[in-house]
Amino acid sequence: MTYRAPVPDIVFTMRHAAGFDRAVADGIYGDLSADLAQTVLEEAGRFANDVIAPLNREGDRHGVTLKDGAVTTAPGWKEAYRAWTEAGWNALPGPVEYGGQGLPTLLNSACVEMWNAASMAFGIGPVLTMGAIEALVRHGSEDLKSRYLEKLVSGEWTATMNLTEPQAGSDLAALRSRAEPAGDGTYRITGQKIFITYGEHDLTDNIVHLVLARLPDAPAGTRGISLFLVPKFLPDGTRNDVRCHSIEHKLGIHASPTCTMIFGDNGGAVGWLVGEENRGLNCMFTMMNNARLAVGLQGVAIADRAYQQALGYANERRQGRAIGAAEGMSPIAVHPDVQRNLLTMKALTAAARAICYMTAEAIDRAHLEQDPARRKKAHERASLLTPVAKAFSTDIGVEVASLGVQIHGGMGFIEETGAAQHFRDARIAPIYEGTNGIQAIDLVVRKLPLSGGETVRAQIAAMRATVARLLKEGKPAFGATAPRLRDAIESLDRATSYMLQAVSSNAQGEALAGATPYLRLFALAQGGAALAEMALAANAQAAAGDGDPGHAGRIALCRFFAENIAVGAKGLEDTVMNGAGFLQDATLALAS
Numbered sequence: 001m002t003y004r005a006p007v008p009d010i011v012f013t014m015r016h017a018a019g020f021d022r023a024v025a026d027g028i029y030g031d032l033s034a035d036l037a038q039t040v041l042e043e044a045g046r047f048a049n050d051v052i053a054p055l056n057r058e059g060d061r062h063g064v065t066l067k068d069g070a071v072t073t074a075p076g077w078k079e080a081y082r083a084w085t086e087a088g089w090n091a092l093p094g095p096v097e098y099g100g101q102g103l104p105t106l107l108n109s110a111c112v113e114m115w116n117a118a119s120m121a122f123g124i125g126p127v128l129t130m131g132a133i134e135a136l137v138r139h140g141s142e143d144l145k146s147r148y149l150e151k152l153v154s155g156e157w158t159a160t161m162n163l164t165e166p167q168a169g170s171d172l173a174a175l176r177s178r179a180e181p182a183g184d185g186t187y188r189i190t191g192q193k194i195f196i197t198y199g200e201h202d203l204t205d206n207i208v209h210l211v212l213a214r215l216p217d218a219p220a221g222t223r224g225i226s227l228f229l230v231p232k233f234l235p236d237g238t239r240n241d242v243r244c245h246s247i248e249h250k251l252g253i254h255a256s257p258t259c260t261m262i263f264g265d266n267g268g269a270v271g272w273l274v275g276e277e278n279r280g281l282n283c284m285f286t287m288m289n290n291a292r293l294a295v296g297l298q299g300v301a302i303a304d305r306a307y308q309q310a311l312g313y314a315n316e317r318r319q320g321r322a323i324g325a326a327e328g329m330s331p332i333a334v335h336p337d338v339q340r341n342l343l344t345m346k347a348l349t350a351a352a353r354a355i356c357y358m359t360a361e362a363i364d365r366a367h368l369e370q371d372p373a374r375r376k377k378a379h380e381r382a383s384l385l386t387p388v389a390k391a392f393s394t395d396i397g398v399e400v401a402s403l404g405v406q407i408h409g410g411m412g413f414i415e416e417t418g419a420a421q422h423f424r425d426a427r428i429a430p431i432y433e434g435t436n437g438i439q440a441i442d443l444v445v446r447k448l449p450l451s452g453g454e455t456v457r458a459q460i461a462a463m464r465a466t467v468a469r470l471l472k473e474g475k476p477a478f479g480a481t482a483p484r485l486r487d488a489i490e491s492l493d494r495a496t497s498y499m500l501q502a503v504s505s506n507a508q509g510e511a512l513a514g515a516t517p518y519l520r521l522f523a524l525a526q527g528g529a530a531l532a533e534m535a536l537a538a539n540a541q542a543a544a545g546d547g548d549p550g551h552a553g554r555i556a557l558c559r560f561f562a563e564n565i566a567v568g569a570k571g572l573e574d575t576v577m578n579g580a581g582f583l584q585d586a587t588l589a590l591a592s
Contacts, residue, residue: 003053003305005045005114008550009350011038016537017530018106018357028368029104037107040092044111047087051080052118059121059255060421064201066247066257071200074255080122081155081203089115090126090155095137098149105293105367109360112294113353116301120425121255123301125158125198127294132159132210134290136229139275139283144229148208158204161291162193162211162230162261163284170438172281173221177213179228180268188268189213189230192245192260199259200232200244207232209242211263211271212280219278227280228271230263241269252424288433289386293363295432296356296389299397302429303349306404306422310345313408313417314338332407340564341407345400347561350534351527352393358530359385380455384447385526387439392523394429395436401426440515443522444499453500460496463489463529470532475539477555484562485528488569492525495576514576521572528566531558 014020015034023029055076062074084090093108094100108130116123133152136145151157168174177191189211193199200207209230218224234240241264248258263269275283314333322330332338362385365378401423405412412419430436448456467489470482495518502511535558538551582589 003049003056003118003308005041005048005117006304006308007038007041007045010041010110010113010353012534012537012550012554013350013354013357013530014106014110016534017354018361020106020361023104023106023361023364028365032104032107040103040107041110041114044089044114047084047089048114048118051083052115052122055080055122055255056119057418057421059119060252060425061254063254064247064257066200066244069200069243070202071244071247071257071259072202073257077122077255078203081125084126085155090129091153093130094133094153095149098133098137098145098153100133100153104360104364106357106360106364109293109297109357113297113301113304113356116298117305119255120298120302121253123298124253124256125201125203126155127291128161128197129155129157129159131161131286131288131290131294132208135210135227135274135283135286138286139227140229141272141274144272144274147235148229148231151206152208156204157206157208158198158201159208159210160196160199161284161288162196162199162209164195165192166194170435172212172225175212175214175225177211177263179213179215179226179271181215182268182270185272187213187215187228187271187273188264189228189242189271190264190268192262194260195248196259196261198257199261200247201257205233209261210274210284212284213271215277222281224278225280226277227274227283229274230269230271234270241266251427252421253428291433292386292390292439293356293359295429296352296359296391296393298429298432299393299395299426300349300353300356302397302422302426303345303352303393303400306401306419306426307342307345307349309417309419309422310404310407311342313411313419314342317409338407341403343557343560344565345403347531347557347565348396348400348527350557351523351531351561351565352389352396354530354534355385355523355527356389356393358526359389377455380450381459383450384443384455384459387443387447388519388523388526390433391430391436391439391443391519392527394426394432395520397426397429398423436519437516440519441512443519444511444515445503448496448499449503453496456496456500459526460489460493463492463525466529466532466536469536473536473539475555477539477552477559478535479559479563481532481535481559481562484566485525485532488521488525488528488562488566491569491573492521495521495573498577510580513580513582517572517575517579521569521576524566524569524572528558528562531561534558 059074065072091100092103096102179187179189211228211230212225243262244259245262246260315331317332318329319332322334362378362382366382369375405419405423408419411417467486535555538554542551
């Protein structure tokens, strides 16, 4: 089964969970309207369906090849990328002054979901280029901007992010790559980088590497890291001293070249400083934060694709006889346990999508609000939501893909169905761009204390307001949605107070031990509240005479999430607040 972009669900989530309509009314998005946004997304959906998605299985089977330092992508990959850039999709969020369309992060996020659902191995490449564009816009010199941005925005060239080294994964303080000043404003970069996505390929004529390295007199640790732009080909057309040494043979995303890059075999690769010396992480995190939202969207994308395939299979596969059915075997989609699995897949995907889109809207406001106080508030909200969007969405991507395999039964374990590929592809996302454990620590230690805890308190208050509207509605179709979500939000509130106290009192053990279950608890409450906002909007539109058959389904999905998934919040609260006790016995338990 191939992919069909769920444009109606995407648009509804943008408008009624992420706040697109409110942003339009506030003037945040200029002349952009809901109708225009829907037109753009319908076109993106067609491209994802018709051009990218058909390449996904072939790309997985064929992979990429490396010969004499050159990487060749799977058949059809180069043509699809050229058509994608010629249609202007790479330029969608790019700055207008460099040939971009200047459209919002929220709109581009919906497109990123579709590109990655059609093929995650295809979609990850442009994400890195878009992040590099933002890093250069904010931190690059005027010379670098004029030389590289136009071609990166158009997609004529691509970009990479070079952080990881064999001894330095998440701990960048251990980074060893060197940068020596050449005396002419350039630097000579030497070192090895691993796990570099699209580090070498045949899609474009040039690749622009953003590389973290240390200057000779740099202080130790992360305070001594600088960022450099190192192109594959120099401005005069000569080949730079950078090469792909090998490509990784991976569990999934086989069509995405993951490269080991060597800088400086012959004296050093020529590079230019981006930003200030020894402040490279500040520049790189511009790119990293962008990438974290994009990776969260990859989780949503794989989850949606796995759900679509599982639903199609469940409707076709006949096995057993349903209760009350006539003679013969029934489609497995009518069996209660399979229905529960399918609803779990759909509800988790919808909640993760809503959280990611809410994050994108907050990022837009952080850039576009005219009032400085509003920009600051939006920036802190985006900062709070980003680790939740990245970690929860990629976690559920794996969970949903695994359920997809389960629904296929034994055939899910066989490669020919395609269900196994989704599971394999999804597994990298919880590791990408800072593991999900790191995201949870970031949420608890850095993001909860923003503005003295007022940012997270405001978010919880908004969730409570949604529940208050549900209680006032009192429609039978909502079932126990309101009390179940209220319980989840109160669990989040108590756990948040506990975490803020732990962080402020330097009880680091308690905070770190509970960080991962706290992030999941936050996501359940926030995801449930977002689905409730969509259910309320669907109910209002149906009452006004809108005959969209999807409205009843949105209410039912919200109820399922509240009554079957959000109820896990209390157990997570208990783990957050009482789970640190295991630390004193952890060494003994692990050694036994």
